[in-house]
Amino acid sequence: MLTIDIITLLPELLLSPFDHSIIKRARQQKLLEINLIDLRLYGIGKHKQLDDYQYGGGAGMVLMVEPIHKCIIDLQSRNNYDAIIYLTPDGKTLNQGTANHLSTHQRIMLLCGHYKGIDHRIREHLVTHEISIGDYVLSGGETAAIVLVDALGRLLPGVLNDESSALSDSFQDNLLAPPVYSRPSEYNGWTVPDVLLSGHDAKIEQWRAEQSLQRTKDLRPDLLED
């Protein structure tokens, strides 16, 4: 069972994405729990202020240290966290290895940023991991959190019908997955490779291994260098 607590300015944005398909089933099966925490509840003063100008000047507002700190210590007073993850474009780029590792935890916290980012003291003193989902800038951490939750949820034991199917995903062994085909064997003059119709398991396995390697060489040679 993995519990993911997500601190966000936009809890409504995160309602639907976790209510479909594999992630929905994982939650129904009690293999995954997702809690949305509205940062606004920890805002300062009558207006529940969350952001302010940055010291030193410059465009863009910064999420203030106090509301985030209060939110995190409130959660920590009730739960133990294996990781407190800030989603940010200058974090470590997410890959399958990191997803595999994080999926073995019991409880993690995700912190979604906005505007110019968060007061750096939160990153210095409270955050344990900083993760980016790629070298581009999103308008907030929420869409990155959706990606991370999806990547973790499908790895939890029992979530996928056939447990081996997560293991045969692209990237699990630093190789891209082989091509797949389904019926009919000929459509519009387009055919399926003969070997897949042969019923010869060993040959099929060998073909898939060769295809994986060839596709990785052609499309993502960088994966073979690691």
Ligand code: ADE
């Ligand atoms: N927040 C904004 N851009 C992001 C990115 N690329 N990855 C994670 N969080 C982000």
